[in-house]
Amino acid sequence: MxxxxxxxxxxxxxxxxxxxxxxxxxxxxxxFLDDTRNQKVSVSPKNKSVTVDFIPWGTDNGLPVQVITKIHANVTVGSNADFNAKMCYGDGIMVVRKVKGNGAVTFEELTESEVPEIFDFLDNNNIIRQFQDCGSDMVALGDSFVELTFDRQGEKIVKVRQKEAAFSRLSKQNETNGLVEYHGYSSFWGEKIPDDCIVTPLLDREAPLYDLKIRMGLLPDEKTGNRRKTSERRFILSLGVPTPGRFYYNKPYWWSxxxxxxxxxxxxxxxxxxxxxxxxxxxxxxxxxxxxxxxxxxxxxxxxxxxxxxxxxxxxxxxxxxxxxxxxxxxxxxxxxxxxxxxxxxxxxxxxxxxxxxxxxxxxxxxxxxxxxxxxxxxxxxxxxxxxxxxxxxxxxxxxxxxxxxxxxxxxxxxxxxxxx
Structure with a gap:
């Protein structure tokens, strides 16, 4: 016709x-890649008694989902993203001991009988799956978030969970200390002001291990000089490799x-x-x-x-x-x-x-x-x-x-x- x-x-x-x-x-x-200017989303989280301001990711706060949708809609982009994610995984995780001898440093692989506690930790947390999830987020969105959970005494990490970057948002910078202090997790970002948002302290992205040691009382606080263990037992670690000019959310170069x-x-x-x-x-x-x-x-x-x-x-x-x-x-x-x-x-x-x-x-x-x-x-x-x-x-x-x-x-x-x- x-x-x-x-x-x-x-x-x-x-x-x-x-x-x-x-x-x-x-x-x-x-x-759809345009940045927001002077915008914020105020959320009353389920697990906090205060209101936290979060920075939108994209003009409609739905940029990660849009990028993922576009990845799946193109054969070449989807295949390349999968290839790069697999390259991030490499040979996986091996438990080794660093050995120095004959003027050289080598790595000696350990067995489960030698360090059962480490192997139990890796198995209990399905580290292989966590590693794969983190690699996929890093390739697609330029960042990945991991939740670290301590035991009740705050002495050791007992649980590691990957948090989907597409459902993650960062709080507005604290103007006093210059830090982004919270991570917000919800499946409703971009659709509405979420009523299921879980807010978790975000470790300093510049020096996360140092920040964690201070929070857990292993190092003295820079301002007071005292050691004080926080009551928090869950923390979020950002794994993203920074891109120039991006403070809150990274923009991978391939988005060009x-x-x-x-x-x-x-x-x-x-x-x-x-x-x-x-x-x-x-x-x-x-x-x-x-x-x-x-x-x-x-x-x-x-x-x-x-x-x-x-x-x-x-x-x-x-x-x-x-x-x-x-x-x-x-x-x-x-x-x-x-x-x-x-x-x-x-x-x-x-x-x-x-x-x-x-x-x-x-x-x-x-x-x-x-x-x-x-x-x-x-x-x-x-x-x-x-x-x-x-x-x-x-x-x-x-x-x-x-x-x-x-x-x-x-x-x-x-x-x-x-x-x-």
């Missing part, structure tokens, strides 16, 4: 207008694939190819519609029900299709309004229409897909040949090259493994 509107994409956010041959794609309004547009480009290619094969499309226009446009349209016309909004959206797309396809509209102007974002220094448009000069004939997207995958692999620090991202017989490598690339990757991942340990 020549007057059909075909939706495609993860949430049917994109569409193909068959009559005009136009492809309609969603355009982010502000960028989102701001640069390569992620969106990579995601659109398979949908384009699928739509082309299913509907025998010929693309003539690319129409980018700002995601805020629909909300403004629905508000202006008083359309509130989901089914009415879907119908209004379809009607608008058909009108747009008719405008682009109609021969009577040839040579006429399309008038649109835009505003200027002074902070970012960019123009913000509701609708952008671009003609596509070269029509698709069947194989053009292969090179585009390869280029997008290579850029994503480059940003995530994964050589394409280790993941098979480069198609074609002439682009394979031999076993020696693959082994050397893997060894290099292991060496580059050492800072993350040290942070986890």
């Amino acid at each position: 020549k007057d059909q509107v075909y939706y495609f994409g993860a949430d049917n956010e994109n569409a193909y207008l068959a009559k005009s041959g136009a492809i309609v794609v969603k355009q982010d309004s502000t960028g 694939i989102f701001t640069s547009g390569w992620y969106d480009f990579s995601c659109l290619i398979p949908f384009f190819k699928k739509a082309l094969m299913q509907n025998e499309m010929v693309l003539k226009y690319e129409v980018s519609i700002n995601e805020s446009f629909w909300a403004k349209l629905f508000k202006a016309e008083g359309v509130t029900k989901p089914e009415e909004q879907a119908a209004r959206k379809l009607a608008f797309l058909k009108q747009l299709d008719e405008f682009l396809a109609g021969h009577k509209n040839a040579g006429k102007s399309f008038i649109k309004h835009f505003r200027y974002d002074q902070q970012k220094g960019i123009e913000l448009h509701d609708i952008i229409i671009k003609p596509i000069e070269s029509f698709i004939k069947g194989g053009e997207y292969i090179e585009d897909s390869e280029e997008a995958n290579n850029v994503i692999c480059y940003a995530m620090g994964v050589h394409p040949s280790l993941q098979g991202a480069s198609p074609g017989k002439s682009k394979t490598i031999n076993g020696t090259e693959a082994r050397e690339l893997f060894i290099i990757k292991q060496a580059l991942t050492k800072p993350l493994r040290q942070a986890l340990l």
Whole structure:
């Protein structure tokens, strides 16, 4: 049918207008990676009698979940994230003793019979699972949080639990001592002000072990010179490797694939190819519609029900299709309004229409897909040949090259493994 509107994409956010041959794609309004400015979320936690102010993570306080969703929506990004997380795990945890002899320091592996208490601790806390969870969070979100629980006497750590970074938030900096003092844990961040938030003291991220020793009375307090053991028995340790200019939440360097547009480009290619094969499309226009446009349209016309909004959206797309396809509209102007974002220094448009000069004939997207995958692999620090991202017989490598690339990757991942340990 020549007057059909075909939706495609993860949430049917994109569409193909068959009559005009136009492809309609969603355009982010502000960028989901934008930071909040002078905002806070005041929470009355379940386990505290005071109100604590937490800093949102992202403009809507749901950035971690959005990033995770985007990771799962792209084959290359998901595969690379999994690969990097496995590299963080390495050979796992071994119990060893450092031995010095013959002018060299070596490590001697210990057995369970030699140090049963250590092996019991590792087994009881399922350290292998904790290590894997921490590595996944470090790769995806740039930080990982671990809860340390002491016994009643506060003499030794008896429990270690990984706390999902996606459900973790940091309290506002204490202006007196300059420290971020609390960690808030809730599954409702980004949805509402949580009523299930668990607040736990956060160890000083600059010197967590030193801070812990002071809290547990092993070292004197810097201000008073006295040793005093706190009544707290649970603490949160942040494992994140800092990134420049980030005080509360880290921003991994590979997130540049989102701001640069390569992620969106990579995601659109398979949908384009699928739509082309299913509907025998010929693309003539690319129409980018700002995601805020629909909300403004629905508000202006008083359309509130989901089914009415879907119908209004379809009607608008058909009108747009008719405008682009109609021969009577040839040579006429399309008038649109835009505003200027002074902070970012960019123009913000509701609708952008671009003609596509070269029509698709069947194989053009292969090179585009390869280029997008290579850029994503480059940003995530994964050589394409280790993941098979480069198609074609002439682009394979031999076993020696693959082994050397893997060894290099292991060496580059050492800072993350040290942070986890």
